Amino acid sequence: MIKVVDLHKYFGNLQVLKGVNNEIKKGEVVCIIGASGSGKSTFLRCLNLLEEPTKGEIYIGGVSITEHMKDINKLRQKVGMVFQQFNLFPHMTATENIMLAPVRVKGMPQDEARKKAVELLRKVGLPDKDDVYPSQLSGGQKQRVAIARALAMDPEIMLFDEPTSALDPEMVGEVLAVMKQLAHEGMTMVVVTHEMGFAREVGNRILFMDEGIIAEEGTPEEMFSNPKKERTRAFLSKVL
C-alpha cells in the first residue's frame, strides 16, 4: 500500500531524514516511536506531501507520489491525517468541519454530506455534538471530531501524529478507543505515538526512528521484550 525508498529530507542545511526505507501493507497498523527530533513527524508528513521530500521515492497504491506532485490533492483524498493540535476549523460546527471536504472536493450534495457527518460523529461517540463549535468541545472530543473529519473522505490510509499528546490524561483513552476500533475495521494506519501501551496492543509493527533513519523495526513483542539495538533499548528504558 505504501512503499518508501531511500527517503531524504533537508530543512535548509539540516538533514532530518537520512534514507528511510519501508513498506506498509494494506490493513497494517504501524506505530512509529523515537526520541524528540528524530524525524517522526517529518517522515509522516512526507507521506501526504505536507513536506516535500528532498530525495527518494514514495509509492502509494503502486503510484509514485513524488513524481506526481501535480495530483497532490487527489493523493491527499486517499490519505487522511490527524494532528496533535487537532486543527479543527474554529468557525465551523463539528458537522460543518466534517462536511467541508466531501462537499468542496468531491462535490457531494449538502444533505448527503450532512447525513454522512452525523453518522461519523455517532461512530466516534459524539452523537449529540452536531451543531457544536470546536471551542465548546473538550480536547478528547475535538480530536474525535478531527478523526471523523479525516474519515469523511473515505481514505485508504490514516496518518496520526501524536494524536493524544495534547490531551489531558483522562481524555487519552477515549481517543485511543476510536483508533483501536478503526484498526479492527481494517484501516491502514501509521501512528506516531508515545503511548507504548497502544503501540504494543494495537500495532502490528513498530518502527523505532533515530536520527533520521529507521534504526530498528519489528513486531511489538520483538521490540518491547527483546530489542536488538542498544539505542532502542536505551530509548525504551526511558519511556516504559
Next chain:
Amino acid sequence: MLEGIFKVLSDAIFYNLIREDRYLLFVNGFKVSIQLTVFAALIGVAIGLLMAISKLTNNRILNRIATAYTDVIRGTPSVVQLIVIYYAILGSSHLPKILVASIAFGINSGAYVTELIRAGILAVDKGQMEAARSLGLSYYQSMRYVIVPQAIKNILPALVSEFIVLLKETAIAGYIALDDLTRAGTIVRGRTFDPYTPFILVALIYLYITSILTAFMGRLERRLRQSD
C-alpha cells in the same frame, strides 16, 4: 460676568456660522471630507487586497512590487505623497479634483491596508492550512473556506481603525486646493480673524465622526468575538 461669557459665545457663533451663511462652508467642507474618505477607503481596500495577495504569493516579482510600494508609502510623509501624486502624475488629467485626491489618499491608505490584511492572514494558525490541504482542498479552496473567514475577524476592526486615520489624514487636502472641512476652518478664520472658534468647530465635527466610527468598531469587535 455670566452675561460677558454669553456675549462672547453668541458673537463667536454669529460671526463664524451665521453671518454670510458661513455655516455652509463647514457643511460643504464636511461633505468633501466624507466623500474623500469614502472614495479613498474603497480604493485603499482594493489596492490593499491586491498588494497583500502579492506579498503572500511565492512570485518574486509581485513580492518586490508590493514591498517597494508599502516601503515608499510608509517611509514618506503623506503631504509629500499627495502633492507629488496630484501635480506630477494626475494633475495633468481632466478628472475632477476630488477624484484625483481620492486616488492619492487611496494609494496612501492602501499601503497600511496591505499590511493589515497580510498580518490578519498570517495570524491564522498554520495548522489550519495544513488541515485543509490534508483533506484534499486546493490552496485556493483552503484560503476561501478556511483561512479568509478567520482572517476577516482579525482584519475588520483594524480596518475601521484605518478609516479613522484616513479621515484625519484628509485634513491635508487643502494643500491641493480642495475645500475640505479643515480648509473651511482656514477660510472662516480668514474672514472673522477669530483664531480659535473655527478650528474648535472643525475639531468637534471630526471628533463626532470618529467617535461614531470608534463605537462601531467596538461593537464589531464584540460581535466577532462572540461568534468564536
